[in-house]
Amino acid sequence: xxxxxxxxxxxxxxxxxxxxxxxxxxxxxxxxxxxxxxxxxxxxxxxxxxxxxxxxxxxxxxxxxxxxxxxxxxxxxxxxxxxxxxxxxxxxxxxxxxxxxxxxxxxxxxxxxxxxxxxxxxxxxxxxxxxxxxxxxxxxxxxxxxxxxxxxxxxxxxxxxxxxxxxxxxxxxxxxxxxxxxxxxxxxxxxxxxxxxxxxxxxxxxxxxxxxxxxxxxxxxxxxxxxxxxxxxxxxxxxxxxxxxxxxxxxxxxxxxxxxxxxxxxxxxxxxxxxxxxxxxxxxxxxxxxxxxxxxxxxxxxxxxxxxxxxxxxxxxxxxxxxxxxxxxxxxxxxxxxxxxxxxxxxxxxxxxxxxxxxxxxxxxxxxxxxxxxxxxxxxxxxxxxxxxxxxxxxxxxxxxxxxxxxxxxxxxxxxxxxxxxxxxxxxxxx
Numbered sequence: 001x002x003x004x005x006x007x008x009x010x011x012x013x014x015x016x017x018x019x020x021x022x023x024x025x026x027x028x029x030x031x032x033x034x035x036x037x038x039x040x041x042x043x044x045x046x047x048x049x050x051x052x053x054x055x056x057x058x059x060x061x062x063x064x065x066x067x068x069x070x071x072x073x074x075x076x077x078x079x080x081x082x083x084x085x086x087x088x089x090x091x092x093x094x095x096x097x098x099x100x101x102x103x104x105x106x107x108x109x110x111x112x113x114x115x116x117x118x119x120x121x122x123x124x125x126x127x128x129x130x131x132x133x134x135x136x137x138x139x140x141x142x143x144x145x146x147x148x149x150x151x152x153x154x155x156x157x158x159x160x161x162x163x164x165x166x167x168x169x170x171x172x173x174x175x176x177x178x179x180x181x182x183x184x185x186x187x188x189x190x191x192x193x194x195x196x197x198x199x200x201x202x203x204x205x206x207x208x209x210x211x212x213x214x215x216x217x218x219x220x221x222x223x224x225x226x227x228x229x230x231x232x233x234x235x236x237x238x239x240x241x242x243x244x245x246x247x248x249x250x251x252x253x254x255x256x257x258x259x260x261x262x263x264x265x266x267x268x269x270x271x272x273x274x275x276x277x278x279x280x281x282x283x284x285x286x287x288x289x290x291x292x293x294x295x296x297x298x299x300x301x302x303x304x305x306x307x308x309x310x311x312x313x314x315x316x317x318x319x320x321x322x323x324x325x326x327x328x329x330x331x332x333x334x335x336x337x338x339x340x341x342x343x344x345x346x347x348x349x350x351x352x353x354x355x356x357x358x359x360x361x362x363x364x365x366x367x368x369x370x371x372x373x374x375x376x377x378x379x380x381x382x383x384x385x386x387x388x389x390x391x392x393x394x395x396x397x398x399x400x401x402x403x404x405x406x407x408x409x410x411x412x413x414x415x416x417x418x419x420x421x422x423x424x425x426x427x428x429x430x431x
Contacts, residue, residue: 028075040073057208060243063295066209090179098191166203181211185218192236258284275314283318290326307426335424343373
C-alpha cells in the first residue's frame with residue numbers, strides 16, 4: 001500500500017457509515033412481545049459492575065432476534081446515560097483491517113464536546129499507518145524489524161488515549177458489534193483479535209451479537225478441523241450469554257407466538273376475515289409446534305402474502321408453509337409426491353406434538369394433519385373408520401365434519417393426493 005492510499009484511508013476515518021445514534025424508532029423495547037427488556041435490565045446491572053471492561057457475547061441462532069435485541073438494548077443504555085456505538089460488521093467487512101472500522105466508529109459515534117475524541121482519532125491514524133506499513137514490509141525483514149518499535153509505540157499510544165477517554169466517562173462505553181458470524185472468516189477472526197489487543201481497556205464493554213456455532217465453524221475453517229474452537233474463542237470473549245428464545249416451548253401455555261404472528265400480519269393489507277383469519281389462527285399453532293424463530297415467522301407470513309388470496313385450505317396452507325420454513329428437506333420430499341417415507345416421517349413429527357397438546361381445537365387440527373399423511377400412506381380408497389375428518393376448509397365455526405370414508409369419487413381422491421403439491425406450488429419459487 002502506498003503512502004497516498006494510506007492517507008486516503010485515514011482521511012476517511014470518521015464517516016465510514018451513517019451515524020448510529022438512533023438505534024430504534026421511538027423508545028427502547030417498544031412492542032417487546034417476548035419480555036426481552038427484562039433480560040436487558042439484568043444485563044445492564046451486570047455491565048454496571050464491570051468497571052474493568054469485558055467482551056460479552058450474546059449467543060443465539062440466526063433468526064432469533066439478536067439484532068432487534070441489540071439495537072433496543074443499545075437505545076436503552078443510551079437513555080440510561082451510557083455512550084454507545086453500534087457496528088454492523090457484515091456491512092463493512094470489505095474494510096482492509098477491522099481496526100479501521102472499530103476506531104472510525106468509536107471516533108464518529110462518541111460525543112466530542114470536550115475535544116477528547118480528536119486525540120483518539122490522531123492516535124488511531126498512527127496505528128493504521130503502522131499496520132499498513134507492516135503488511136507492505138512483510139517481504140523485507142530488515143524494514144519490518146526497523147519499524148517494530150514504532151508499531152509497538154503507536155499501539156500503546158492508542159490504548160493509552162482510549163483508556164484516558166474511557167476513564168473520564170461516568171458510565172461505561174458500550175460497543176455493540178453485530179453480524180460478526182456472517183462476515184468473511186478472516187475478517188471476523190481478525191476483528192476479535194483486534195478487540196483483545198487494542199480495545200481491552202477499563203470502562204469499555206464490547207457486546208458481540210453472534211451465532212457461536214457459526215463462529216466455531218469459521219475458526220475451524222481458518223485453523224483446521226482439529227482446533228478446539230470453543231477454547232480459541234474463549235480467549236477473546238469474557239462471558240457468553242444465551243438470548244432467551246423468541247418462541248415458547250410449552251406450546252399453548254403462552255400467547256407470545258400468536259401475538260407476534262398478529263404483529264407481523266399487521267404489516268400486510270390482508271382482509272381481516274375469511275382466509276387470512278383462518279391461516280393466522282392455525283399458523284399460530286404450527287409456528288409454536290415447530291419452534292419457528294421470529295425471523296421464520298416473518299418469512300412464513302411473507303410466503304402467505306405471496307400466495308394470497310387463497311380461497312380454500314388456508315388451514316392446510318399454514319402447515320405446508322411451516323414445513324417449508326421449518327423442515328425444508330421434508331417439504332421438498334412431500335412436494336415431489338409418491339415418497340411414502342416422507343409422509344411417515346411427517347407423521348412421526350406430529351405424534352409427540354399431539355401427545356403434549358390437550359386443548360381441544362389444536363388437538364383436532366393435529367388429528368386432521370396426521371390423518372392426511374395416513375391417507376397417503378394407506379391409500380385414499382381404503383381409509384375406513386380411522387379417518388374421521390374430511391379434508392376441507394376446517395374452521396372451528398363449521399359444522400360437524402364428514403368422514404374420510406364418505407369420499408367415494410375418484411376425482412376427489414385424485415384431488416386429495418395432489419393437494420400438498422398444489423398448495424406447495426402456491427409458494428414455490430420463494431425461499
